[in-house]
Amino acid sequence: MELHLNRVDYIQVGVTSQKTMKLLPALGKKATQKVAIADHDGILTCFGMKKGEAVPVFKTLPGQKIARMDLGGAVGTPQEKIFVCSGSQVRGFTKKGKQFLTFEANLTETINAMHVSGADLFVCASYIYNHYCDCKDQDYYLSGDKINDIMCLSSENLTRLVPVLACQDRVLRVLQGSELAYEIEVPGPPSVLELFNKDGGEEILYGTTDGKIGLVQIGERSAATKWEIDNDKKKGGILCIDTYDIIGDGVNDILVGRDDGTVEVYGFDSSSEPTLRFDHILSESVTSIQGGCVGKESYDEVLTATYTGWVTGLTTEPQKAEAGPGDEVRMSKETQSKVEALRAELEQLQVKVLQGREQYQQTSQSSTAVSAVPVFSINDKFTLCQDDASYSLTLEVQTAIDNLLLQSDVPIDLLDVDKNSAVVSFSECDSEPNGNFLLATYRCQANTTRLELKVRSIEGQYGTLQAYITPRLQPKTCQVRQYQIKPLSLHQRTHSIDQDRPMNRLSLVGQFSFAEIHSWVVFCLPEVPEKTPAGESITFYFHNTFLGTQEREILRSLKQGHFRSDNISTISILSDVLSKEATKRKINLNISYDINDDSVSHTLKMIHPKLEYQLLLARKVQLIDALKELQVHEGNADFLIPEYRNILDESANLLEEYKKQPAHLERLYGMITDLFIDKFKFKGQNVKTKVSSLLEILDNYELNSLLDFFNEA
Secondary structure: OOOOOEEEEEEEOOOOOOOOEEEOOOOOOOOOOOEEEEOOOOOEEEEEEEOOEEEEEEEOOOOOOOOEEEEEOOOOOOOOEEEEEEOOEEEEEOOOOOEEEEEEOOOOOOOOEEEEEOOEEEEEOOOEEEEEEOOEEEEEEEOOOOEEEEEEEOOOOOOOOEEEEEEOOOEEEEEEOOEEEEEEEOOOOEEEEEEOOOOOOOEEEEEEOOOOEEEEEEOOOOEEEEEEEOOOOOOOOEEEEEEEOOOOOOOOEEEEEEOOOEEEEEEEOOOOOEEEEEEEEOOOOEEEEEEEOOOOOOOOEEEEEEOOOEEEEEEOOOOOOEEOHHHOEEOOHHHHHHHHHHHHHHHHHHHHHHHHHHHHHHHHHOOOOOOOOOOOOEEEEEEEEOOOOEEEEEEEEOOOEEEEEEEEOOOEEEEOOOOOOOEEEEOOOOHHHHOOOEEEEEEOOOOOOEEEEEEEEOOOOOEEEEEEEEEOOOOOOOEEEEEEEOOOOOEEEOOOOOOOOOOEEEEEEEOOOHHHHHHHHHHHOOOOOOOOOOOOEEEEEEEEOOOOOEEEEEEEOOOEEEEEEOOHHHHHHHHHHHHHHHHHOOOOEEEEEEOOOHHHHHHHHHHHHHHHHHHHHHHHHHHHHHHHHHHHHHOOOOOOOHHHHHHHHOHHHHHHHHHHOOOHHHHHHHHHHHHHHHHHHOOOOOOHHHHHHHHHHHHOOOHHHHHHHHHHO
């Protein structure tokens, strides 16, 4: 069954956070619903639609930034009370706008997730979970990693309310009171949770920051994963999910909003797994999504709120356009009056802008003038992509971006991004005196509010990437964002590793605290929580997204740290960085190693398929120009052998792939060279003079000859 939805823009409020828009329950079966939305200006706005116009119901005064919104009410009654949280405070409003609750949670951190169920209020700060009943403390839990969202389950099969926390370390934590009942491993860092059935039940939907969706059935003691949808098309991360029967087949569909502006509708066929039925791309990230009836009675729609505060509907109502004489489109009187009203509003705004500019010019030239820098919000994300071992930097600004300057004090490669329409130019930079390895400027086209870049770092080289964002504002102003490139930047957290691999071991013993060694690990590796974990010891598992090698770390409060990896270079980088960090703090370390020679051939065999593929790709690309010349000279390519004809046919794809992966071959050469040097470094030998012989072997690559060279050197 095909789904056709038409876009309608309703109103714009201020910049919005994740899950800050809700639809109030309808008064009748097909009646239109009121929309409640909250923004960073602290304003809660409630409006309804009447004759195609947004009519405000109420609007609160500005205040502290509102981070979340939820609907509540007595159990068994319509959930029409609006709850918002800002700072550590929760406020409640009736559907008419009367404030009936102000509750101070007295948390040291800002509330970033909230759920309301009857008289129960569940709030989460970065690491802290609190449960209140009738505004009185009930339960408390300290999470091992950042909490991104919370949802609470209740059904006839459950004897109690079951809170579920979505945590950054790729885990859903199910609580019982103030204790952890059990954990559910998910394929990515979960960013949002939603009930599959709004009337209750034990099934919960989750979305991850790397774009995956899944359904889990939660019990009091255990859980079962029903299905998972992978992110094969490399779309953005999930920011919001809702369930609503938009298709009209009697089964709730799944509505999804992503941080790249994609809105998706998943429906269910005869199978129990969802299939994509509709998608639409907005120009900015979708922070909230709801299914309901807003614009016109009896017409369902998918309502979205975006980062810059646009409330947009994708409605089942057909577009009103009639074909007239000469195929011209005739507008109805209602549409004509709407267009005239918009033109009048636009003229008024243009007059206001001119008056504002004149006033600014006058005040800026007076003797008592004070310079005022315009303030603008930036939504940024710097995440490691597992598929191509690169970092994705996404920048979103509430106004159009004029240009972006990237500066890095470590060597990094900029990769091509299809979605990026900005023009990039590179400046020459001298790395020696000032530590500049990269200076690149992106000039954006008009009305670009979102920019996505990809960079790839080199493990062992660490520093800072800085982004200078200049929007199209007067007077000109710029904001700087900094992103740390860590020593083991291409490593990603995982749930477990293969214990049968040949492992190398690094052990540290010294007069350092648990908090100190944890801070060193935070400095070395991504995705490690900054807060020191509770307990006597902690174990982290990682895998290298570029090579597939693995690492295990055990930190103990008994002044010990144990690191295991099947890649000697990882152990070498950790040894160097940890020694430097300990020296800075004047701490003596007793470092011991246990090197497994079998791990070297194991790592080379893991590199082998990647190296072989890149060498073959490079050879094919080198042949393209010569083969094209032959084709032009001879008039056709029929005389060529099938292999060469295939290269010509695939030339566009080969060149595009080669362009997307600059310096890929050099990276692999560098990793093999580092592996060679590190192997003998632990034996106390300096083999840098033999590197030229190693490069000769790589130029005429064959795995067995490379293994022999490593063993004989």
